[in-house]
Amino acid sequence: MTVDAVQRWQAAPLPWHSATYDQFRRVLSDDRVPHALLLSGSAGAGIEHLAALVAGTLLCHSLQSSPCGLCDGCRMAQAGSHGDYRWLEPEAGKRALGIDAVRSAVSFIQQTPAFGERKVMVIAPAHAMTIAAANALLKTLEEPPGNGILVLVSSRPGDLPATVRSRCQRVQTPAPSADQALAWLRGQCDNMDSQTVSAALDAADGAVMTAMEWLQNGELAAMTELRRQLSGLLQGTSAPVSTVAALKDVELELILSTLLTLIEQALQEGDSDHLKSQRDLFELHDQVRGWLGAIRRGVNLARDTLLIEIAQRCQ
Ligand SMILES: [Zn+2]
Numbered sequence: 348m349t350v351d352a353v354q355r356w357q358a359a360p361l362p363w364h365s366a367t368y369d370q371f372r373r374v375l376s377d378d379r380v381p382h383a384l385l386l387s388g389s390a391g392a393g394i395e396h397l398a399a400l401v402a403g404t405l406l407c408h409s410l411q412s413s414p415c416g417l418c419d420g421c422r423m424a425q426a427g428s429h430g431d432y433r434w435l436e437p438e439a440g441k442r443a444l445g446i447d448a449v450r451s452a453v454s455f456i457q458q459t460p461a462f463g464e465r466k467v468m469v470i471a472p473a474h475a476m477t478i479a480a481a482n483a484l485l486k487t488l489e490e491p492p493g494n495g496i497l498v499l500v501s502s503r504p505g506d507l508p509a510t511v512r513s514r515c516q517r518v519q520t521p522a523p524s525a526d527q528a529l530a531w532l533r534g535q536c537d538n539m540d541s542q543t544v545s546a547a548l549d550a551a552d553g554a555v556m557t558a559m560e561w562l563q564n565g566e567l568a569a570m571t572e573l574r575r576q577l578s579g580l581l582q583g584t585s586a587p588v589s590t591v592a593a594l595k596d597v598e599l600e601l602i603l604s605t606l607l608t609l610i611e612q613a614l615q616e617g618d619s620d621h622l623k624s625q626r627d628l629f630e631l632h633d634q635v636r637g638w639l640g641a642i643r644r645g646v647n648l649a650r651d652t653l654l655i656e657i658a659q660r661c662q
Contacts, residue, residue, distance in 0.1 A: 391554025
């Protein structure tokens with residue numbers, strides 16, 4: 348069983364998704380499941396986990412209220428070989444979901460189910476679809492096939508075309524409370540000391556799945572260093588040239604998204620020691636958000652020029 352296959356089949360909800368999942372089970376037992384669901388919520392709060400659980404529940408043959416893990420439907424979904432289940436995401440190393448991938452997925456969902464009652468397709472993240480890809484999906488959303496169910500996952504549903512959003516039943520999923528996140532993460536990383544676990548959660552700004560990934564992949568030290576470098580830059584206490592040099596191997600998208608988080612934290616805290624005025628911070632926030640949006644749409648920005656400009660604005 349591959350790691351990917353395991354992540355695309357889940358037997359139980361994350362603690363903070365319990366109520367949302369219970370609601371879905373009621374809808375399922377009343378046979379009122381819509382043809383398209385849009386699960387939205389904070390990035391790094393495990394929306395993909397819930398999508399995998401919903402898909403597994405729809406594919407299970409046991410007629411129980413959650414995936415039994417024993418029937419043929421569950422076994423094939425667990426092994427990543429279920430012919431009626433597809434998980435659509437950008438190819439490794441790519442940010443966007445293009446029209447060809449979506450067209451192929453659309454033809455999949457329109458076929459008759461081969462093993463059970465339904466075909467299920469998860470699109471994660473749905474906001475990765477290009478405009479052309481989203482348009483290719485639109486017809487299926489307008490005239491849904493009888494047995495096909497689409498589960499769209501997005502932490503940025505506002506980036507989806509309104510025409511797509513309006514044809515899905517929107518489910519806003521909650522993020523964990525700080526206590527829930529810490530307790531869950533400690534349970535997942537029980538071989539690590541609790542200080543390291545808390546530090547990861549702080550560094551990830553509460554995004555519990557992101558924190559777990561850093562802990563499991565040994566990336567916490569690198570992320571802590573990135574935040575240290577960017578905090579220094581933001582507070583005007585480190586030299587721009589040395590920061591730019593220190594960040595030369597870090598992806599620009601990661602630098603900008605981390606910087607955005609740090610600016611948002613500074614704005615929330617109304618940090619009086621901060622050298623920048625609130626107004627400067629707001630301006631920088633909007634600028635960084637604009638650049639980040641451009642990169643996510645596939646625009647190539649000149650990396651060093653951008654970093655030096657950020658550094659100069661923070662001086
Ligand atoms: Zn089952």
